[in-house]
Structures are given as structure tokens and as C-alpha cells.
Amino acid sequence: MNSVSGITLRGVKAVPVEVEVEITGGLFNISVVGLPDAAVREARERVRAALRSVGITLRGRVAINLAPADVPKEGALLDLAIAVAIACVQGGVKVKKPSLFIGELALDGRLRKIRGAVPAAFLAREKGWDIYLPEENAEEVSLVEGVSAWRVKSLGDLFAHLRGEIELAGVGYCEADFAPPQADPDFSDIKGQSAAKRALEIAAAGHHNLLLVGSPGSGKTLLARALKGILPPLSDPELMEVLLLRSTVGNSISSVRERPFRSVHHTASAVALCGGGTTLRPGEISLASRGVLFLDEFPEFTRDVLEALRQPLEDGQITVSRASGSVVYPAKVLMVAACNPCPCGFAGDPVERCTCSPSALDRYRRRLSGPILDRIDLHISIPRLLPEELVSLEGKCGESSAEVAERVRAAREIQVKRWSKYGIGSNSEIPEKLLRRNIALIPEVKSFLLQALNRVRLSGRGLSRVLKVSRTIADLSASEEIRLEHVAEALSYREGEALSWMKI
């Protein structure tokens, strides 16, 4: 018996599906059993036409069984496996070694790109099988080490290869380029906003979530996009995680080690954000994992969507459970939220007048509070620069993203060295217990902090946030000791401080 297998996706995992075919006499009929979804059932037509194009004409009753029978099968990527299994019975093709066949068939026998090639490659590597996949998926699979994969252009080529007539091209392993991706926009492209840039640098270095408050046109979105450019490139394990997710949803990859940046519109549903549906698709928070999740117009998001974000932000992963099963997706994101200071957007602006009524302001700001904001370490307000200010900044471009990225990288290295024995990767994840034990303050800083505590009424949670951010700022200046200036700067990113001009 030939062992022909395809896969079906279960979250980011590929589940092997053995394809069996029996052809008996009788009136022509093809039936597929084994919980196929609509796309798999329609494979009949594609497979029949594709086989005809290579000269195999189906006759009789064709029964196709997809095992295991109790796992739902989805997607068009089983087309190729079915075609090969039929060809083994009727077309004189032999599969000598257990192999995975994935690909969607065109009616003329060409192979089309599919989603899920990387999970399939992982499965093949684990089982020691060969894998045959569409030419267009070869690039992503080439990033996975130790897979014996073959590029397939068309069904005819594949059959010729299996019969030993020609040799298909293999997919060689090529290590992802470590050269940092081009930052777009670059820090030096953004005029002024040095305060915001500094906050971005701290956020990137310590993986602190960030809230940007500013009038329309002040550059919140631009700044958030620039954050991507100063994050260190993906490491190998991170790259694999990101690759798996991207391949699962079929997103193409432009620059390999670039971190994901997902901008979510405020009309997004909780399912779109967190993942779900009958096929248990990953949500935006998982697609942004190891990268940036940008929530523009933060107060406009519905409360239940924001509440749903709380747990994944806390745990760095999300369990999507539905009737059809449950899957754990990674959700290690750097969340950047942005909002206007008031409904009209011009509160605190030096020129434009705010036209909001006090009660509208009150309502708006109430929406801006809540448990989710407790997960945000850095609050920063962004000034809308006046035309004359913009002109005076002409020609002063400041640091480039590459220079900042270098400092961020160094600071991250220090953190990894310090915290890896506790199993945490960045300052933002330090648990309360470790924080108190590991962060010793010099007397001068202690008394300063005490003074500040009295002045600003910092809560216990607020204090630990300030300490974490201080730790990151100290790491950025490669100082083992947390000094006064570090704490003072961390205090200025507190909610009450950065947004104090909005109060009452």
C-alpha cells in the first residue's frame, strides 16, 4: 500500500491526514469521506480535471477516505494528496517513501500557493518524511532547517518524478538574513517629537506597553510605525514562531526578520482580535506576537474587546476554545495604544480651541480608564507642532533608527543576562517578588521617590511600574545602579504625570 499523506491545520499545528483511495466498477462517481469541509469536497472537481490534463481519466466508483476519520479537514491543500493517491491506484505512480503532499490544484494541473506550508514542513521534519509543495511556498519553507522538501510546479512534473523519469528541484535551507530591515519610517524622517522618540526607545528596550495621546495630525500613527524599526531583528526561535503563524493564515513575508506590525481598526470584534471561529484561526494579537499591536482610537474600542485583551497581555499567550476544539496561540505583543485627548481632539492645543462640553470630556476620559490601562507602563502626550515650530526644526533630523536600535539591542542583552535565570526576557515581565528583591535603591533615590510618592499619591501597582521603567532606563544607559535621573524620568511617564494637563 502506498502511504500518501496530506495535512490539515489545527491552529498552528499540522495534523497528518492519510489519503486512501479505492476504485471499483460501476457508474462514474467520486465521494470523499472523513469530515471534509466544502473546500475539500470541491477538490473532486479540481482533482478530476487536473488528472485528465496529465492523461489519467477517472472511471468507475472512486471512494476517497481521509483518515483519521473523526478530525475535520479543511482547505484546498489536500488536493495534491488526493490526486497522488488516485494516481497510485490508477496511474502507475509509486510513492516509495512516506511523504507529505500539499498543494491546491488548478484545472490544468498547475499547483497553487497554499497556507500552512510551514506547519507541514515542521511535521515532515518531525516524522522524517519527504514533503512535496507548490513552488510558491518554497521560499518560506526554505527558512526551516532540516526538511527534505521538493518544489512542484505541476502535477505532470510530480508524477514524472515519482516514476523516476525526472528529478524535481529540492528546497535547500537558507538562513534568514540577519541584516536589519530598512526602517520605514526612519526616526530621522520624523521631525521633532524627541520626547515621544525617547519613550519609544524605552518601550522597545524593556518591552513596555505604550499609550500615545495627541491631537489629530500630531503624528501618533507615524511614531507607532517607527517603533518597528528600532526593535531588534527576530531571533531564530522567534522567527520560527512568527513564520508558523504567518504561514497558517497565508500572509506573505517581505523582510524576513522584521517584526510584525498589526494595526487594528476599532471596529474589530473580539474574535478578530483574539482568534476563534470554527476553524480556530489566530487573531490579530497572535499575528502581532513578537512584534507591535497598534490600537488607534483606543477609547473607541468596545469594552468587551479591550477586556478580552487583558488576559493575553498578562500571559503572553491565548487559548482559543470553541466547540471544535481548543488551540493555544502565542500573544507576546508590545501594545501601542493611541488616542485623542478629547472627542474633538484639540484639548491642550496651543492654538486650536477645544469645543468639547465638560460632560463629553468627562465621558471620554472615563472610557480612557480601566483595567487595561493598568497594563500600560508608559503614558506620553504628543504635541501637535505649530507651523512655525516645524519650520524651525527644518534640517534637524536627529538620530536614525539604526542608532537607536543599537542602544535598544544592548539594553535587551543586559536584561536577558540578568533575568534569563528566572525565565523572563524583559523588564516589563518582572514579577512583584523579584522586583522588590532585585532592585536595590540607593538612599538618595529612595528619599526622592518617597517625596514623589507623597506628592503624586502613587499606588503600589503604580510604584512597581515606575520601578520597572526605571530599570529599563538605567539599562539603556548601561548603568547597573538606578540613579535619580532614571527614576525621575520614569515618573514623568506615569499616567497622572504625562496627562496631568488633562485633569479636572
Add this chain to the structure above:
Amino acid sequence: MDENLKTLLLLNSLEGQGRKLWFALKRGLISHDELWKCDAKLFTELGITERAIVAIKTKIDMRWAEIEMEKCLKLDIRAVGIEDEDYPAKLNDLNDPPLILYWHGSEKRIPHKCIGAVGTRRASTYGRRTALRIGEYCAHAGIPLISGGASGIDGNAHMGACTSGGKTFAVFGTGADVYFPQSNANLFREIRDCGALISEFPIGSQGEQWHFPRRNRIVAALSSKLIVVEAPLKSGAMITAGFAAELGREVWAVPGRIDEESAFGSNKLIFDGAYPLIDLKDFFETNTRASAVFSNNDLKADPVSDIDLSHEEEEILKVLRFGGGQTVDNIALEVKMSAAGILKIIAILSAKGIIYSSGSGRYSANV
């Protein structure tokens, strides 16, 4: 005594008609018993409207005054009658002094010398900041601050007084137990401990539109000097200023920008003859005879005088003192420092309370 208070509570709830009855009672045109028996004929002779008579009747029948007294007791709110010794004498300057002041707070009396600070709810950062400073100065000079408890200028003035350990009184346009706006609820709880919440409206009254001008006349009457911090042309603060001028109180106004609508009213007051408030320290020194308080330097009038500043800190402070509302980038153009260095110093200066954030990403110096 109790009977008297009950009568006052009842009459106070009837507004103008109640006041008419009160004067009749004082002049002996009607006796206490007659009032409570609710003699319709006698009432009509005194010029009481039919509607008011019906209202009095129902209120007497449902024992409204007794219930109101119980409510006061339960909420720990005092009802101070017009003849009570704790009743602020200055209110008698009004044509229509409130018959009852509902009083909720630790302070039992309002001293004779008080400063009122009022202004718009939609204040600029400058206005709110100035209100806060006025509150702080009042606290340090030991003068109670009166305001209307609204958001914006009022709230900041109260807050400045509260946080600096001064006394402050908020006059409500709602019942003394109804906190409006709700966003100031925490502030009101603090005012309860360092002053009092005052209202002439019965327990549980919601803020009707006509309540607020009535409230303003009390604010004006209670203050010996009234400061209008920032007010547009048509606003409650302008009404308060009008009352204050009528009552012969000194009216001061904080000069505002001439291109900002929220300061049109306060600027107009100056044009019309109000004193311009151009120097807080000066105002409190000359107007309060409390110079002793100021000379011993515990006032934050010059916060920098006793703090050692590094050369860099002084340089940035100099820039901000010359012109407020600067972004980090603007400062970077003026001083020879890196943006990160400036941020560090700004953080330290604002932690020390020498500068403050005056707008979205903008900083100003405390004067």
C-alpha cells in the same frame, strides 16, 4: 427652637413665597400656629399665590419638614437657619438671603474674610493652573476659599486649597448631598474634611438650570473679595461678578489672552474697572495683612529660591520662564543639549515641582 427650624425648612423649600411668609411672620402679620394651620384666607391676604398655598398644604400634610430633618440627621448634614448664630452674617447683605443653609463638613462657621474664586468650566490650562495657585496661596495665607464646586476653575481652586491644607467651602446648586459633577466627587469628600459643602436647596435636589445663578449669589455674598480667574462673556462667573459688585465686594480678574474666548469675560471685567490680578504674591500680601505668613518662606511663591539647581537645570528653567508651553524640541533649539539630556532634566524639574506640563507634550515654569 426645633419648631422654628422646622418652619424655616418648610419656608425655605418654597423659595420666594416662603420668604414672603417668613417676613410676615417676623412682622407679626401671621402667627406660628396660623402658619402651620395653613389658613388659606389669611395667606391670600398676605399675597401668597394659590399654587404656593397648595404646595404648603401638601408639604404640611406629608410632614415634609419632619422628614427633611430626619434626612439631615441621617446624612450628618446640619441645617443652619437664618437666625442661627452660625449663619454667615454676610448673607444678610442679600435682598433674598437663603432661610436655610444645608451644611455638610467639619468647619462650623465661615470666617468673615474669605476669598472667592470662580470661572469657566471649560478653562485653559493656564486658567486651571492659576486657579490651583490661588487655592494654594489662600491655604498658606490662612484665608478660606469659596467657590462653586464646578469642574474647571472652581474645582482647581478648591483642590489647591485642599491639598495645601487650607480651608475651602463649596456652594452647591444641588442638594448638599448630591455631588455634581460626579467627576469631582472625590474632591467634595476632601472638602467635607477641610471645610464644608453648602447649599440652600433641600436634600436630594437635582441641579435645575435656575439653581446655579441662585448659588452664584451666595458665592458672591460669602466672599469679601472675588477673583474671576477665567470666564467667557456669558457665564456663571460673570453673573457672580455682577452680584459681587452689587453687594460692594471687591472684584478682581486674572488677565487672559485677548484671542481666547474663555477669557473674554474676565478681560472685559478689567476693562469695566475690576482690579487686574497680575501678581498673586502681591495680591495676598497687600490684601490680607498676612505678610508674616509669606516672609517665612514656606509659601511656594518662589519655589526655586531654596533649591540648588545644576547649571543645566537653570538653563532650561530660564527658557521656560521666558516663554511657557515649550516642547522638548523647542528647548533643544535654545540650549546646547541633546534631546535625551533635556528630557532627563525636565523629568527632574517636574518631579521637584518647579515646572509642569501645560499641554500636550508642552512644559511651562511655575511662577
